[in-house]
Amino acid sequence: MVLRTAIGERLVYRGDFALGTLMRFLPIVTQIFLWYAVFDSIGKPTGDGAESIGGYQFEDMVAYYLIAMIARAFSSMPNLAAGISRQIREGEIKRYLIQPIDLIGFLLLTRIAHKLAYYAVAVAPFALVFFLCRDYFVAGFPPPHLFVAFLGSLVMGFLIGFFLEAAIGMIGFWFLEVSSLLFVFMLFSFFLSGHMFPLTLLPDGVAAVVQWLPFKYLAYFPAAVFLGKVPDDELPMEMAVEAAWLTVLIVGCRFAYARGVRRYSGYGG
Amino acid sequence: MSQATRPSYIRVFLTFARNSLVRDMTFRTNFALQCVSSLGWTLMNVGFYLIVFQHTESIGEGTGWDRDRFFVFLATTWFINSLVQAFFMPNAEEFSELIRTGGLDFALLKPIDTQFLISFRRIDWSALANFFAGMVIAIVALVRLASRESDPYTPSLLASGLYFVFIACGVAIMYSLMICLSATSIWLGRNQTLYNFWFYITNFSRYPMEIYNRGWGQPLFGFFTFVVPVLVVVNIPARLLAKPLDPRSPWEIWLIAWGIVATVLSVVASRMIFKLALLSYRSASS
Secondary structure, eight states: OHHHHHHHHHHHTHHHHHHHHHHTTHHHHHHHHHHHHHHHHHSOOSSTTOOOBTTBOHHHHHHHHHHHHHHHHHHOOTTHHHHHHHHHHTTTTHHHHHSSOOHHHHHHHHHHHHHHHHHHHHHHHHHHHHHHTGGGOTTOSOOHHHHHHHHHHHHHHHHHHHHHHHHHHHGGGTOSOOHHHHHHHHHHHHHHTTSSSOGGGSOHHHHHHHTTSGGGGGTHHHHHHHTTOSOTTTHHHHHHHHHHHHHHHHHHHHHHHHHHHHHOOOOOO | OOGGGOOOHHHHHHHHHHHHHHHHHHTHHHHHHHHHHHHHHHHHHHHHHHHHHHHOSBSSTTSOOBHHHHHHHHHHHHHHHHHHHHHTHHHHHHHHHHHHHTTHHHHHHSSSOHHHHHHHSOOOGGGGHHHHHHHHHHHHHHHHHHHOSSSOOOOOHHHHHHHHHHHHHHHHHHHHHHHHHHHHHHHHSOOTTHHHHHHHHHGGGGSOGGGGOSTTHHHHHHIIIIISOHHHHHHHHHHHHHSOSSSOOHHHHHHHHHHHHHHHHHHHHHHHHHHHHHHTOOOOOO
């Protein structure tokens, strides 16, 4: 039911939406030129003996941005945390306390439906862009085990994105106004998820810390897996760490919700 | 309209500015948050370019855009964008709302130029936080540029003067583009993606134009220099300030000349498009 509504909503403006999705790739065009210029000034950008930065050659860099775009499309949860804290503030959350619906479960289903609907329509523009950019994928399609890992990391990335944002939203039980906190969180997640650049570019000291934060699973990790930048012998361990983060976030989110509800005093009418 | 009822544009503008400031100061925490959030965005960008320059000496082989010069470029982008965001962005957003709700009727009735009225009504003072951020970036970059060991450079007085002139030109071009975009909302009914579209177009103006000048970038280079001149907006002033005035290759002199022509053309064109769009305005609701 939730799914059908979401798809219906999307299909009403499908032309507009497809165009909007295509436009979202425009910044990648400037990134292509920027990185070409950067690689050009340190040595040979393409072909044999090409330079690489942080383990990425020029083509990898472009491919990275494209895959990170997909990963972000899975893991980004616009307005989730803000929505939860608003519902707490305005007392709307009562609905979930008196009806036999679980708030987190309901929100998760809504998001899944939204994402499915999004991809049902967005698959066309995505396919077009990837077809146009096929030359940047020098290594070709990844071997099956990497592809499975990639799909797994996308799904987990989605869940991590969801529970991370939901947990932040739960802070609304303790502080009524969380917009500034949210903003700081968004900044961090944007910068440290690898949306702007592959995380291996970071200076070593910073990279060592970022390596252990959950943000990288939102964009960097799936892309690195797809491009084969994660060595095969480390891959199972990395996936295990991701799963561990996911578990921690799920438990944390549930715990915060349970504690929050007890504190909750039902503001608003 | 007779001379006697001719409004004083400057006084009207100052009133708008004061009203906006009063409104911003009413919600002071919100104002501070907005400033902080735009500064955060600035910090992120600076971080990103610092990382890029960890791995390279300059952007593009032989273009001369090394770290200090590129940060002068970045500061220029920040100046122009913050001015546009402070003065024009809130108005352009409000304009499409005016059309949708039919509020434009009242703007048309007022005894003052409609384009003036709708483009200066609201000023977003918090966007000027980025102007100061740009100033900090510019000062740091210029000091480093002047005091470094290899190839130090201090811009001349003439270059600095020209810099301000071309910043103004850049803002004028961006303003014209925005008026054109928001005028289309008269035809299209609504234009919610205005801001996105704006972001994606101006995205091209953020880097030295040389980087587009290869392969399939050349059509883009041509399009964004001559048809929608967003490439000249930041490039001309930044290049004047960051690199010696002399020697220059002939194409750069032509570029500067084109910058002036492009400014005049885009202001005139946007004025015409705006008037044309107003003609096809039919009041909304009742």
